[in-house]
Each structure stands twice: as structure tokens, then as C-alpha cells.
Amino acid sequence: MGTTIKDTIRKQGHDKNVPLYFPKIADIKAAASTIAKVAHVTPLQQSIRYSKKFNAEILLKREDLHRVRSYKIRGAFNKISSLTQEELKQGVVCASAGNHAQGVAFACNHLGVQGTIFMPVVTPKQKIDQTKMFGGDWVNVVLEGDTFDDSSKAAHLFCEAQNKTFVHPFDDPKTIEGQATVGLEIMNQSEVQIDYVFVAVGGGGLASGLCATFKELSPKTKIIGIEPEGAPSMTKSIAAGQLVELPEIDKFIDGAAVQKVGGYTYSICKEHLHKMITVPEGKVCQTILELYNRDAIVVEPAGALTIAALDSFKEEIEGKNVVCIVSGSNNDITRTAEIKERALLYGNLKHYFIIRFPQRPGALKEFVADILGPDDDITHFEYSKKSSRENAPAVVGIELKSPEDLEPLMQRMKANNFFGDYLNDKPDLFQYLI
Incomplete structure (x- = not known):
């Protein structure tokens, strides 16, 4: 074969x-x-x-x-179990975004092998805590880099310097x-x-x-x-x-x-x-x-x-x-x-705008009563009053019940002079403001 x-x-x-x-x-x-x-x-x-x-x-x-809540225990345990006694004694190193780390940690604890686990700094805390829990005293967790690839490079350098065996998360x-x-x-x-x-x-x-x-x-x-x-x-x-x-x-x-x-x-x-x-x-x-x-x-x-x-x-x-x-x-x-948030944005149900609010009492009430639809909901609001201007901008996030509600909402904003800009299709500005 x-x-x-x-x-x-x-x-x-x-x-x-x-x-x-x-x-x-x-x-x-x-x-x-x-x-x-x-x-x-x-x-x-x-x-x-x-x-x-x-x-x-x-x-x-x-x-x-x-x-360990993922399939990664399979590959990690199989790899570490295949090592010689000398390799096991020397210890193992791995890099992981979280799941492979837990598999390696469990294997190290089960087999009595010292392990050093490199994980990105941005790894969810839950995965870091679980890795430490499964590994106990047999593993040391090192947070390094912003991505798996950053952690992997650091782990390889450490592995070579310490003459340990690298337990690869996928390419072995x-x-x-x-x-x-x-x-x-x-x-x-x-x-x-x-x-x-x-x-x-x-x-x-x-x-x-x-x-x-x-x-x-x-x-x-x-x-x-x-x-x-x-x-x-x-x-x-x-x-x-x-x-x-x-x-x-x-x-x-x-x-x-x-x-x-x-x-x-x-x-x-x-x-x-x-x-x-x-x-x-x-x-x-x-x-x-x-x-x-x-x-x-x-x-x-x-x-x-x-x-x-x-x-x-x-x-x-x-x-x-x-x-x-x-x-x-x-x-x-x-x-x-x-x-x-990502699910609503993908489903065209969450929309962000720059709204121009007239600087007079009752402007926000008018926006809520006359501009928003009956099922629309304000989920984000940032406003800073500028007393020397006629209008002041606010970043407003609105959740809709249906994607079809967007166009009528924008038309009402424009007709009543509230519309400033639509942010969803401006990724650079969107990332900066939201």
C-alpha cells in the first residue's frame, strides 16, 4: 500500500x-x-x-x-509513548494554541515525563489553566509570541538548546x-x-x-x-x-x-x-x-x-x-x-453608524422614537458633546431583527438628517472605533 x-x-x-x-x-x-x-x-x-x-x-x-476535550490527546500520547527511555528521561517540548498542549500535558503526567509547553500569549485563559491542571508538576508552561507559529519558533530554539524531543502538534x-x-x-x-x-x-x-x-x-x-x-x-x-x-x-x-x-x-x-x-x-x-x-x-x-x-x-x-x-x-x-458579535455582524443583524445628533434637548428621544424601528435595539453608544458645534457625532451600534430592516432604517436616518456614516463596510475605521 x-x-x-x-x-x-x-x-x-x-x-x-x-x-x-x-x-x-x-x-x-x-x-x-x-x-x-x-x-x-x-x-x-x-x-x-x-x-x-x-x-x-x-x-x-x-x-x-x-x-482533555479534543482529539489531540491521540497524537500527543502516541508520539510520547514511542520515545526511547533516554528521550523520555531528557524531557519533551511542544508548541500549541491550546488543545495539543493539554494532550501533551496529560501524557507527561501519565507517563512521568518532564515537559515544557510553549503557548501564544493570546491563548484563552481556560486553555492555559487546563494545560497546567493536566500537567501538574510535570509541565512548565511558557507564554511566547502572538501566534502558534511564534510559539513554535521559540519552542524549537529551546528544544535544540536543551537537547529535548519536540512533540509536534501535527507534522510528525x-x-x-x-x-x-x-x-x-x-x-x-x-x-x-x-x-x-x-x-x-x-x-x-x-x-x-x-x-x-x-x-x-x-x-x-x-x-x-x-x-x-x-x-x-x-x-x-x-x-x-x-x-x-x-x-x-x-x-x-x-x-x-x-x-x-x-x-x-x-x-x-x-x-x-x-x-x-x-x-x-x-x-x-x-x-x-x-x-x-x-x-x-x-x-x-x-x-x-x-x-x-x-x-x-x-x-x-x-x-x-x-x-x-x-x-x-x-x-x-x-x-x-x-x-x-461576530455572528450578528456576519448575519447582517448588527450595524454600526456615526450618527449626527443635533445639540438640543430631546434629540436622542427623537432618534429612538422616530428613527429606530419597533424591533431595533441600541447595543452600543459613544457620544461626546461639542458645545461649539451644531451637530455632534456618536458611534451607535444597532441590532436588527431582520437584515431587511437595514435599508428602511438608513432611509429614516437620512430623511431626518441623523445619518453620518455607515461603518460596517469600512474595516479600518470600524476596527479603530469599535
Whole structure:
């Protein structure tokens, strides 16, 4: 199997700078035996609501239900378990935006291995606290840089200086083989032929593992990779035919926001993914809120990517059997306000304006009574009175019940001389003011 795939890659043209590797099913099964010591088999649940919505059999692989609340425990434990006694004694290092860190921390504590974990400074506090809790006295957490890539560079330098083993979150054969065990479980749990598997792509470790498992056990299954719109590193690399490092990314979906994917993972994904797509961060936020409010499922942004992508395939998946990997649930409650804000902005329900208020008593009352619609709600208001001017500007945020309410609202503002400017379509000014 491995030889055939390597020959295929060579015929199609292989980037010499990218490692030539494809997971063997025997190694994936060995990883499953190793991981069984610490990770239970996660449920494969039918979603009645999404199945009805898309007229398909939608199954959720609940990787968010691991003790570390993500699939990352698989690859981390498999990698560290593969090390020699000398390597274990020397200690391990990793870099992570949060979930891999928790997997490594748990593995270090379980196996009695000293670990140093580098995480971005902007990592949600919940993930930092969980990492320290799982690792106990066996791990030291170092906050370094603004992105995963910043932390990774610092971790590699530290690792080389201290002669420790680096436990890569995605670009390592043992990590990939560990993540591939998700596919083995799906095959064992499903009573039907799986037509599609939707998987979130950050560095590409899980996607690579699923490609290997299904190519061997269910070659007709199509693997769909999903990235955040603001961090399309795998999408750009596949389109360019080579590894691409993005100069800037949106870090909001921290579990899937990397500037450069791995060499191993790129090599596998570019040949074996059926399709790569991106999903807007706002759409992901809508899905997070929907899952919580309607299904009582708590997911982190990366964990909602696969379900958020279903709308883009609604015609293609009709009547099919579809698995969405719910990759993690390490969400910080302090992010709820931002998640709601992004969801409303994406749904065209939240709008920001510069409003010109006449400097006379009753102007605000007039605006509320005569300009706002009966279902409109002011959710943001910043005003500074300038006594020497006829009008004074205020930044006003308004939440609508329906996107169709926007145009009539703007017309009333203009007709009554309140309208100053619309901020949603001016990203530079919007970011500065809001």
C-alpha cells in the first residue's frame, strides 16, 4: 500500500523539500492500541436536526468528549509513548494554541515525563489553566509570541538548546498516526457506507490521518478539509503547489489558525483530500451559538468548522451519509460576547453608524422614537458633546431583527438628517472605533 502511494506521488510530481510519507494502516492500528490506555472511544451520534435540515444522515464524531476535550490527546500520547527511555528521561517540548498542549500535558503526567509547553500569549485563559491542571508538576508552561507559529519558533530554539524531543502538534508521523485512529473508530461504529467526512484543518494532522485510514478501508469516502477564512494556509499551499507561509492570519479560530502547515501533512492532503474550502469566522460563530442553544453542545471555534461548512455542500450531500468531526470543546466563556458579535455582524443583524445628533434637548428621544424601528435595539453608544458645534457625532451600534430592516432604517436616518456614516463596510475605521 505505502509503495503504491509513494509511486503515485512521484509520478504526479513531488516537492523535494517535503518529506515523502504516508501512514500505514498497521501503524494506525498499533496507535489505537497505545491510545486505548488513556482515551476512550468517542461517540458517533446522529444529529436529528441537521439530518432533517440537509436531508442527509449527518453524524457527529464527538471528539470534544475526550477528558482533555479534543482529539489531540491521540497524537500527543502516541508520539510520547514511542520515545526511547533516554528521550523520555531528557524531557519533551511542544508548541500549541491550546488543545495539543493539554494532550501533551496529560501524557507527561501519565507517563512521568518532564515537559515544557510553549503557548501564544493570546491563548484563552481556560486553555492555559487546563494545560497546567493536566500537567501538574510535570509541565512548565511558557507564554511566547502572538501566534502558534511564534510559539513554535521559540519552542524549537529551546528544544535544540536543551537537547529535548519536540512533540509536534501535527507534522510528525506518530502524531498523524495517532490522529488517524479517529477514522478507525468511525469505520467500526458506522453501520453504513460513509460518503463524506468533514474535518477541520489547522496544521493538517487529523486530515492527513483520516486520508490514510479511509483510503485503505473506505476509498470511496470523500474527505473534505475546512479552514477558517482568515487562516487559509492549507488552501493557499495546495493552490500554489507548494508550502506557503501566510504573512498574517486571523487568530480568532485559534485551534485552526496556523501560518504554515506541515510538510508531511501538505504532501498527504494535496493528494488525498477531495476538496479544501474556507468558512467565514462569522459563520462559525453562528454555528457555535446554534449548537449551544439548540443542541446543548459546547464547542470551541475550531470544533464548529465542520458543521459550519455543511451549507456549502447542501446539494452535494443530499441523501448521503456524512460525518462531521467535532474536534474540541475548549471554549472560554469570556469569548461569548465576541462570538455573538461576530455572528450578528456576519448575519447582517448588527450595524454600526456615526450618527449626527443635533445639540438640543430631546434629540436622542427623537432618534429612538422616530428613527429606530419597533424591533431595533441600541447595543452600543459613544457620544461626546461639542458645545461649539451644531451637530455632534456618536458611534451607535444597532441590532436588527431582520437584515431587511437595514435599508428602511438608513432611509429614516437620512430623511431626518441623523445619518453620518455607515461603518460596517469600512474595516479600518470600524476596527479603530469599535
